[in-house]
Amino acid sequence: MLSKTHTKYIQSLQHKKLRDETGLFIAEGPKVVMDLLNSRKFVCKEIFALNNWLQEHSQQLSLLKDIVVTPVEDFELQKISSLSTAHAVVAVFEKRKPVYTIETALKITLVLDTIQDPGNLGTIIRIADWFGVENIICSIGCADMYNAKVVQSTMGSLGRVNVIYTDIIAWLKENRKVKIYSASLEGEDMKCIGKVKEGILIIGNEANGVSDEVMELVNEKINIPRIGEAESLNAAVATGIILSHIK
Amino acid sequence: MLSKTHTKYIQSLQHKKLRDETGLFIAEGPKVVMDLLNSRKFVCKEIFALNNWLQEHSQQLSLLKDIVVTPVEDFELQKISSLSTAHAVVAVFEKRKPVYTIETALKITLVLDTIQDPGNLGTIIRIADWFGVENIICSIGCADMYNAKVVQSTMGSLGRVNVIYTDIIAWLKENRKVKIYSASLEGEDMKCIGKVKEGILIIGNEANGVSDEVMELVNEKINIPRIGEAESLNAAVATGIILSHIK
Numbered sequence: 001m002l003s004k005t006h007t008k009y010i011q012s013l014q015h016k017k018l019r020d021e022t023g024l025f026i027a028e029g030p031k032v033v034m035d036l037l038n039s040r041k042f043v044c045k046e047i048f049a050l051n052n053w054l055q056e057h058s059q060q061l062s063l064l065k066d067i068v069v070t071p072v073e074d075f076e077l078q079k080i081s082s083l084s085t086a087h088a089v090v091a092v093f094e095k096r097k098p099v100y101t102i103e104t105a106l107k108i109t110l111v112l113d114t115i116q117d118p119g120n121l122g123t124i125i126r127i128a129d130w131f132g133v134e135n136i137i138c139s140i141g142c143a144d145m146y147n148a149k150v151v152q153s154t155m156g157s158l159g160r161v162n163v164i165y166t167d168i169i170a171w172l173k174e175n176r177k178v179k180i181y182s183a184s185l186e187g188e189d190m191k192c193i194g195k196v197k198e199g200i201l202i203i204g205n206e207a208n209g210v211s212d213e214v215m216e217l218v219n220e221k222i223n224i225p226r227i228g229e230a231e232s233l234n235a236a237v238a239t240g241i242i243l244s245h246i247k
Numbered sequence: 248m249l250s251k252t253h254t255k256y257i258q259s260l261q262h263k264k265l266r267d268e269t270g271l272f273i274a275e276g277p278k279v280v281m282d283l284l285n286s287r288k289f290v291c292k293e294i295f296a297l298n299n300w301l302q303e304h305s306q307q308l309s310l311l312k313d314i315v316v317t318p319v320e321d322f323e324l325q326k327i328s329s330l331s332t333a334h335a336v337v338a339v340f341e342k343r344k345p346v347y348t349i350e351t352a353l354k355i356t357l358v359l360d361t362i363q364d365p366g367n368l369g370t371i372i373r374i375a376d377w378f379g380v381e382n383i384i385c386s387i388g389c390a391d392m393y394n395a396k397v398v399q400s401t402m403g404s405l406g407r408v409n410v411i412y413t414d415i416i417a418w419l420k421e422n423r424k425v426k427i428y429s430a431s432l433e434g435e436d437m438k439c440i441g442k443v444k445e446g447i448l449i450i451g452n453e454a455n456g457v458s459d460e461v462m463e464l465v466n467e468k469i470n471i472p473r474i475g476e477a478e479s480l481n482a483a484v485a486t487g488i489i490l491s492h493i494k
Contacts, residue, residue, distance in 0.1 A: 126477050127480065127481075130471075130474070130475050130480050131474050156477075224491060228377050228379035229379075230373050230374075230377040233373065234374075236483075237487040238487075240484040240487055
């Protein structure tokens with residue numbers, strides 16, 4: 001049985017301010033929760049789950065230390081869930097300091113310039129994980145990686161990709177030793193770019209693209225050839241298409 | 248000034264049942280509304296907009312016949328909007344019978360097998376428009392193309408792509424004269440497929456992929472090579488990546 005205080009405390013973690021203050025965030029659903037637990041990169045503090053989910057995972061849960069596990073009813077889960085339909089489990093994890101591996105393995109690094117839609121950010125983290133991109137550098141104006149919708153749409157990739165928030169202009173200036181690419185409607189056809197072993201790929205804001213200040217630091221613009229009439233592609237889709245051609 | 252009855256009627260169009268009964272749907276925001284108006288494929292019945300938007304578009308609006316235009320205040324727009332932040336204009340359009348151009352221009356046709364997430368469906372329609380795919384065949388289990396979130400995420404492409412709901416198994420059986428491809432984790436590397444001039448590409452459900460019955464009709468499975476560890480890619484992202492390689 002969940003107390004009112006408890007319910008409110010979990011609901012409060014849907015707000016960035018409270019996540020920042022407590023250093024905690026919420027993950028939901030069997031796949032995302034198990035992936036984060038298995039990644040061993042995030043410390044899990046509390047689990048709220050339906051009885052059948054708890055029984056199914058009793059062995060794994062018994063190996064984890066210092067977790068408070070609370071069995072809940074369906075209607076209680078729905079109350080603390082941010083999804084339209086709650087899925088079996090809601091867990092509270094500790095945020096973590098990203099392990100900054102840029103120097104040792106630059107390879108291809110994604111830089112996100114004000115990606116504001118949480119669904120897009122989560123999908124881009126999942127794409128990075130698929131294509132083996134280890135680091136994502138986010139501008140301060142990007143959506144919060146611990147937003148419930150971001151966590152959800154990463155589908156568990158959050159534990160396998162480093163997401164770092166910083167002043168991307170300063171960061172790009174420091175890392176100019178490798179070539180800086182950006183997705184752009186006026187760039188060169190990506191099919192002419194060839195494979196890229198080391199480089200930085202900048203993805204711009206959903207509505208405004210890469211900002212002018214950032215664009216000044218770009219060495220090469222990459223364009224996805226358009227055959228039809230849509231004005232643009234979704235930012236996450238563009239990221240996936242470009243990575244699939246240059247990786 | 249919006250009456251209560253009017254507000255309720257517009258809100259009711261957020262439900263598929265009411266959209267089916269009335270044959271109407273809602274589009275929101277300057278870009279989507281203008282693209283649908285300019286496409287001349289959808290008849291616009293009513294426009295609710297802020298005064299400055301109406302002034303800006305007074306010339307275009309004066310050319311349109313039989314549209315009821317109602318100036319509204321910000322707070323009224325917010326009430327009838329399905330977005331977290333309403334954008335200047337909400338319009339009521341008539342649904343239309345898709346123009347079935349399959350026979351004359353098969354080229355590449357997308358078939359969606361139970362794409363349930365409205366954001367994914369809208370993004371796929373936008374991707375189809377970018378890559379010049381004229382027809383999308385949706386299984387009956389797909390999200391409704393007139394759902395507000397679908398309309399929103401098409402970013403205006405709804406007027407340029409035919410979306411047809413049908414029994415896809417019967418449809419595929421009728422159209423077997425061209426090769427049928429499907430996105431699949433066990434398929435052949437898409438880089439070995441080469442360009443496809445005529446063909447059908449099936450995209451499966453977000454969680455379960457292409458259903459067994461549909462898979463039996465597939466001639467060739469296409470795989471997006473994975474370098475990292477994510478278990479899968481978002482359905483819309485996978486559609487974009489495969490189309491960018493075979494178109």
